[in-house]
Amino acid sequence: MAQLRIALVQTNPTVGDLSANADKLLAWTREAAGRGAHLAVFTEMFLTGYPVEDLVLRTSFVEASIRTLEESATRLALEGLGELPVIVGYVDRAGLAPRAGRPKGAPLDAAALLHRGEVVYRTAKHHLPNYGVFDEYRYFVRGDRLPIFRLHGVDVAVAVCEDLWQDGGPVAAVAQAGAGLLVAPNASPYEKDKDDVRLELCARRAREAGCPLVYVNQVGGQDELVFDGDSLVVDETGVLVARARQFQEDLLVVDLDLATSDAPPSQVAYDAGDGSTITVDRFVLSKEPVAPYEPVPAPLAAPLDAPAEVYHALVLAVRDYVAKNGFQSVILGLSGGIDSALTAAIASDAVGPSRVHVVLMPSRYSSEHSIGDAEELVRRQGVHSRVVPIGDIVSGFEKEIELSGLAAENLQARVRGMILMGLSNEHGHLVLTTGNKSELATGYSTLYGDSAGGFAPIKDVPKTMVWELARWRNAHHSPLFAMDVPAPIPENSITKEPSAELRPDQRDTDSLPPYEVLDRLLDDYVEKDMGSAELIAAGHDPALVTRIIRLVDLAEYKRRQYPPGPKITPKNFGRDRRLPITNRWREQA
Numbered sequence: 001m002a003q004l005r006i007a008l009v010q011t012n013p014t015v016g017d018l019s020a021n022a023d024k025l026l027a028w029t030r031e032a033a034g035r036g037a038h039l040a041v042f043t044e045m046f047l048t049g050y051p052v053e054d055l056v057l058r059t060s061f062v063e064a065s066i067r068t069l070e071e072s073a074t075r076l077a078l079e080g081l082g083e084l085p086v087i088v089g090y091v092d093r094a095g096l097a098p099r100a101g102r103p104k105g106a107p108l109d110a111a112a113l114l115h116r117g118e119v120v121y122r123t124a125k126h127h128l129p130n131y132g133v134f135d136e137y138r139y140f141v142r143g144d145r146l147p148i149f150r151l152h153g154v155d156v157a158v159a160v161c162e163d164l165w166q167d168g169g170p171v172a173a174v175a176q177a178g179a180g181l182l183v184a185p186n187a188s189p190y191e192k193d194k195d196d197v198r199l200e201l202c203a204r205r206a207r208e209a210g211c212p213l214v215y216v217n218q219v220g221g222q223d224e225l226v227f228d229g230d231s232l233v234v235d236e237t238g239v240l241v242a243r244a245r246q247f248q249e250d251l252l253v254v255d256l257d258l259a260t261s262d263a264p265p266s267q268v269a270y271d272a273g274d275g276s277t278i279t280v281d282r283f284v285l286s287k288e289p290v291a292p293y294e295p296v297p298a299p300l301a302a303p304l305d306a307p308a309e310v311y312h313a314l315v316l317a318v319r320d321y322v323a324k325n326g327f328q329s330v331i332l333g334l335s336g337g338i339d340s341a342l343t344a345a346i347a348s349d350a351v352g353p354s355r356v357h358v359v360l361m362p363s364r365y366s367s368e369h370s371i372g373d374a375e376e377l378v379r380r381q382g383v384h385s386r387v388v389p390i391g392d393i394v395s396g397f398e399k400e401i402e403l404s405g406l407a408a409e410n411l412q413a414r415v416r417g418m419i420l421m422g423l424s425n426e427h428g429h430l431v432l433t434t435g436n437k438s439e440l441a442t443g444y445s446t447l448y449g450d451s452a453g454g455f456a457p458i459k460d461v462p463k464t465m466v467w468e469l470a471r472w473r474n475a476h477h478s479p480l481f482a483m484d485v486p487a488p489i490p491e492n493s494i495t496k497e498p499s500a501e502l503r504p505d506q507r508d509t510d511s512l513p514p515y516e517v518l519d520r521l522l523d524d525y526v527e528k529d530m531g532s533a534e535l536i537a538a539g540h541d542p543a544l545v546t547r548i549i550r551l552v553d554l555a556e557y558k559r560r561q562y563p564p565g566p567k568i569t570p571k572n573f574g575r576d577r578r579l580p581i582t583n584r585w586r587e588q589a
């Protein structure tokens with residue numbers, strides 16, 4: 001056995017900012033070296049950020065990724081960090097000699113080993129995820145080589161993200177070849193309860209590989225995805241030995257006692273059990289075990305509970321969307337209702353109340369309490385506020401163009417949308433859209449009205465969870481929040497009955513069932529893809545099933561025009577659920 005100190009570098013890259021990501025590689029490698037690490041492991045496609053989508057279809061982008069990798073190897077050595085081996089993800093392209101089924105020069109989701117100024121080895125993800133939010137068959141070809149390099153006497157294998165999620169392939173090859181440690185760079189997006197799934201998965205793969213597993217995950221927001229970090233280490237029996245903090249950058253430094261090997265260098269092709277052959281390249285970087293030293297205790301961060309986790313995910317998603325897209329401030333319409341109140345709290349926690357602007361836009365139907373509740377929120381959070389009554393603007397419209405019923409109601413929402421977009425244009429604020437998942441599902445929002453905006457923080461949060469998150473936030477704080485206010489949401493916004501206030505005494509329940517009933521049905525239809533018959537068999541009211549799934553089906557066009565927002569459920573409206581807009585398919589009971 002020999003000791004090794006591994007640094008799991010859980011950082012937040014920016015998609016497309018290769019030079020900033022390369023600077024981060026240098027800074028965090030310096031930090032890892034300073035902590036005495038023998039190996040630093042970064043995340044999947046760290047140098048490019050993940051996911052880069054159609055950027056990989058550009059040769060210029062792939063070439064820049066490869067160049068950045070090579071320059072990084074040189075730079076690390078010039079900065080005196082060349083002795084510390086580094087594993088880092090980037091985009092490469094397949095060898096120029098085309099092989100069967102592999103187009104010439106096609107992109108690879110690659111990872112490299114850097115040492116002493118050189119790119120010592122290049123490997124690539126074998127299993128390409130092509131479900132849910134992932135489209136990797138569109139972008140990449142499979143890797144079919146795997147390094148096992150000897151580091152101070154320990155054989156270290158490398159597999160990339162999805163390679164852990166599928167049976168067979170790289171992990172099966174490692175199990176046959178034998179290694180002392182398996183390290184995996186990842187970019188695994190957050191969704192509720194996924195941390196438990198990942199831990200169980202890592203434990204299983206460690207047992208299968210017969211060695212400890214180091215799992216390093218990206219952290220940060222990227223459009224509709226948010227990465228939670230939660231990097232971890234399990235031993236060869238699957239027991240958790242170290243865990244990084246969630247939703248923040250972290251350098252997890254872990255000392256492991258690992259089996260040594262003196263197997264000779266080799267290149268062996270293994271039947272990977274998934275119909276493919278993986279060639280394992282075993283080679284030596286350094287033979288001598290490190291002299292025994294006093295290990296540091298392994299950090300074991302406690303995972304956040306369910307509402308805390310979701311709330312932190314939303315805060316990080318908003319913070320990164322704002323920062324990475326160059327905004328200084330955000331703006332939203334504040335109605336006194338719960339959706340805009342929760343969105344305001346998330347925004348204040350993300351960027352600080354001094355960068356949050358709210359607009360109170362009472363109409364002729366706005367109740368006293370809604371204005372009072374909005375004012376109370378402004379007092380509690382200390383955000384910037386202004387009042388723009390919309391009655392006269394709406395009347396001005398009505399004088400010129402006759403609108404009645406729903407058309408007239410929607411006008412109010414559209415006037416508000418126009419005011420927010422006007423203030424955004426004038427002051428450069430990002431407009432936050434306040435709709436929740438239940439509304440998005442049923443089309444309960446006005447196109448170019450309350451659906452206007454740039455980013456929609458709670459679009460994947462069902463209404464029942466909106467209340468749960470508001471209650472959670474009023475009872476909790478976190479050092480990761482930029483707003484230091486104990487209960488930022490007025491109680492009345494949480495407890496009062498929801499209403500769009502587009503006509504006198506309007507209630508959401510005039511047109512929708514109670515949200516507890518609605519959300520259960522939506523969960524079964526949208527997230528579980530049950531058809532009518534299954535929904536009725538599952539106990540949902542048949543008349544309601546017919547009515548609600550019709551609403552959901554008809555609102556596809558609205559969802560396509562809705563701003564992006566962070567995914568927190570197993571199936572979000574966006575990349576996870578892609579349905580035709582022009583669609584005559586109707587579920588039959």
Ligand SMILES: Nc1ncnc2c1ncn2[C@@H]1O[C@H](COP(=O)(O)OP(=O)(O)OC[C@H]2O[C@@H]([n+]3cccc(C(=O)O)c3)[C@H](O)[C@@H]2O)[C@@H](O)[C@H]1O
Nearest residue numbers: 406410413439443444445446447449450499500502557581
């Ligand atoms: N297939 C299709 N492809 C492209 N566009 C399509 C379309 N079908 C209709 N359209 C267009 O969409 C228009 C209808 O959509 P839209 O203008 O939005 O109007 P609509 O969906 O008819 O009305 C808005 C609904 O949202 C509710 N609402 C509004 C505001 C806030 C809240 C809340 O509580 O948060 C609720 C309101 O009570 C009402 O039920 C049509 O006039 C047409 O122009």
Ligand SMILES: Nc1ncnc2c1ncn2[C@@H]1O[C@H](COP(=O)(O)OP(=O)(O)OP(=O)(O)O)[C@@H](O)[C@H]1O
Nearest residue numbers: 333334335337338339340359360361362434450500
């Ligand atoms: N009086 C108002 N002043 C400012 N913004 C408003 C007002 N009324 C509605 N809005 C904006 O339009 C969005 C939709 O509001 P609406 O009241 O119609 O529905 P809601 O889904 O119940 O939202 P909320 O719970 O925030 O009230 C609000 O979240 C808010 O951003």
Ligand SMILES: NC(=O)CC[C@H](N)C(=O)O
Nearest residue numbers: 129161162165187188189
């Ligand atoms: N980047 C990847 O390969 C991610 C896929 C994987 N199933 C995950 O969600 O973690």
